[in-house]
Amino acid sequence: MGSIAELFFKQVKEKPDKTAIWCDGEEMTYGELSSLVCRYAAYLKSRGVERNDIIGIPMNNSIESAALMLASAAIGAGLAPINPTLPEEAIKTAFEAGRVKHIIARRSFWKKFTFNGSTGLRLCLDGEAEGCDTFDSVLSSEDRIPQMDGITGDETWILTMTSGSTGVPKPIELTQNNKLKRIEAHIRLYDITENDRVLAATPLYHSLAERLVMLPLTIGAESILLPRFTANLWLKCASEQRVTFTIAVSAQLGQIAQLLSSPFAPDITGFRSIVSSSALLEPHVRTELIKKLKCDFHEMYGTSETSTATSINFREAESKQQSVGQAIPEADIKVINDEGEGLPSSEIGEIAIKTGLIFNGYYGQRELTDNAFTQDGYFRTGDLGRLDEDGYLYFCGRKKELIITGGINVYPYDVEQAVSQAEGVKECAAFSYPDDRLGEVVALAVVKEEASEISERSIKLYCAKRLADFQQPHYVFFLDTLPRNPMGKLVRNKIFETVRAQEA
Template identity: 35%
Template sequence: MNNIFQLVYQQSIEQPFKAAIIYEEQHITYHELIDKVLILSAYFKSKGLTAGQRIALFAPNGPEYAIVLLSAAKLGLAVVPLPITLKGHALENAMKSIPVAATVAWSSVSQQLLGTGLAQPENLITLNRCVSKETLWGDVFESGLKDDDKTVDTTELPFILTMTSGSTGTPKPIILTQECKIKRAFDATINYYDLTQDEVVLVSTPLYHSLAQRGLLMPLMLGATSVILPKFNVAKWFNVIEKYRVSFLFAVSSQLDMLVDNIELAKDMSSLNCIVSSSAVLALDTKEKLVKQFDCQLHECYGASEVGVVTDFCLNSHSDKQGSVGKALPFVKLKIINEQHQLVGAGEVGQIMCQSKTEFAGYLKMPEKTKLAYDEQGYFATGDLGYLDEDGFLYYVGRNNDVISSGGINVYPQDIESTIKMHPDVADCVAFAYPDKQFGEVIKVVYTTQSDSLDVNELKKLCLHELTDYQQPRYFERVDSLAKSSLGKILRQSVKSLFGGKG
């Protein structure tokens, strides 16, 4: 199997002057991209970096991401992508949990790393402006010294190390090999959605997330074009699609919520063939608006960092299954088990377990945790709850540790949240367990609104009409905002901690 560098290098031979990357009016051809990759590879070699070593990458969205990833793929290095907003103890924990041989960083991060001794100038490249005596990104390419185009088999070596626990708690890095990333690009994306070299793929989520990395690397391996947005912006999203005739993209649910609410900004969307939503379940009203407003294939997928995409649901089909996240991909096996690890029947909620050819290579230096992540049959425990219907469609209910046990009855937050979001004035909400002497746990809901006029009694009446007795929230609290990740996904644990949640 060719590695990722070899796949992209082949495109530079076959179509050297085709645009590989478009970023802020800048068009980088395949020939120009590979030239920069070979220069950076030569620089890494001059610093003594060899296969198996690791590079920390703190970079905003831009072509630099592709150049670093492809250089690492060529040399067999592993990249640890991290947000440039990381600071303090979170930054220290991330750097100490995965020792690296070199770092490529934005100046704000470089300053912190040098100031705390977490990086040395000789092993640091700063992207935008020099902080001390480290190397500046632009100076690397002044030499023009290029590595040769030869490469060893690096497909089974660690390529991406992704943190699964975010910036809090003990980091649990998952290992993704090049082989894994190639399979996710081809089997779970290119082949599944019938993509071709004519695609123009938009990347609008932060590149330190695996979803955006696939949006960047997949078209380059295919020989298509990747368009990178510096940051998500509704108006710019619509403009870029029209300007560059974008045909395919991944989006997160929070982005799609904003897009359907600002559809008047859209002009010519006729180039779009397929939109794939990921990261969180779409609200039913958002799904309905998407189907109505976009004349293209619309998909929602469910997955996990460790195993990649597990299921896919086409919103344009199966109108009777709109609450589902779809069926297992052709190379995925699914099962639902209860707390005794026994299979449950159709319609019964349990933990989602899966087998996939796109699974990770384990948690870094955590063999016991890796082993415990699987059952005896080799199924990965996702930690998510859901159920399968009689037709094999999966329905996601929530995280295992989000379940509310009220009076001994399990209540699933998503059931509460989807009901409350039915109110047109509710912007977002989180339902969680709140301590109670009589029942152990009761339900509390914190919510944000579109205006200040919403009477909480309207929400109580809505819940009484739509939910059973044990699902009724005891407490409601309107808040100005809910903590969210850079992908717009609500940080449930932060919300629960801030507003008195249990567990």
């Protein structure tokens, strides 16, 4: 199929005047985007960026971010996109794990953060910052398609930052070949063509948006990138940009369905197909969306490490409405016990996946990578599920203690590490609390020090200064003790039961 950049430049040659990408009211044709990509590539090479170097980009969704993805692909460099709202130490730790050598960011980032470990280029995209090149350096670079003869596709291209149970970063390494295989699979699975307008409405520091932005640019379709998600903004964009395809997280779709019930909701019946991901979509929401949009409606299951592993079209599989579908052609799925042994159909266990779309490993962490697989090569997802006799997978919850709020992963340990340092807190535990809008949100159980006068308000104010927006606790409960087993280990799944009993 060729490299990512080669496929993009092929489309540039064939349709230079077609709109390639739209974001926040700004759009570029394939020719205009190519010019920006070429200038970025020339600038990066002139500043000493080499194949397999990692560039950190703590940036929000923008055309510049998409152009950087293509430019890095063209010269064989890698990108480590990361949420710019994370605390400074979290970003530093992630960049250290990803061996980031160069950093490209906006002025707001450079005003707040300093990195002594970065030895390469520093670029400020929207003004001047101490020790940084300005965007003029990019604009003055050569507008010529770079030579890509030495690019094999096996170079590290994207590091998606996630964390383990200890909060230690686990950079998910994806090569261009990894991404291309995933793009090919989704084109076949959802019949995506050059006539589609594909919407990405999740952050570009997550693998879903990366895929949705790049896919259309490799086949001559149109990439629609939402700068940030609100249900109103999503609906407005989908209507005005005449979006035909998207993969959305279920929490987003729940909010969208609510607004669609209004007689003043915009017309978004141009959709050909919608895919729900990240968490199970409530059946009544799915029914409402299918009724109103009259398009193919899919649900998929997968992980950042495996990509999509199952898919179901609910308009075609009426008897399997509670499942997340059958394995796609590239994947094989089984349900295993703790010893890695396969379980019979209908028995719940850990979902394990063997797929041609598998990631390249946790960057620089070979032992962690090896431990993520069974002896026969299946990736352990940490999720629970069951398979029926027809091979349909039913998702049954998470084995890990991950909290997914609005499609973004929150690790309890990260929240606890911050809150445990607050004055008056004896111990604390973060846990998932159901939420109609976001699917689930972060809640805190806190045991006070004796005579402490801390309150829910003081805890939330403390967290506001030390945690990212998506990590903020929506609820704070004060308990006399945290539930523990006889070995003294925290029984996290008992906390919700305890606080609900307290609320009653």
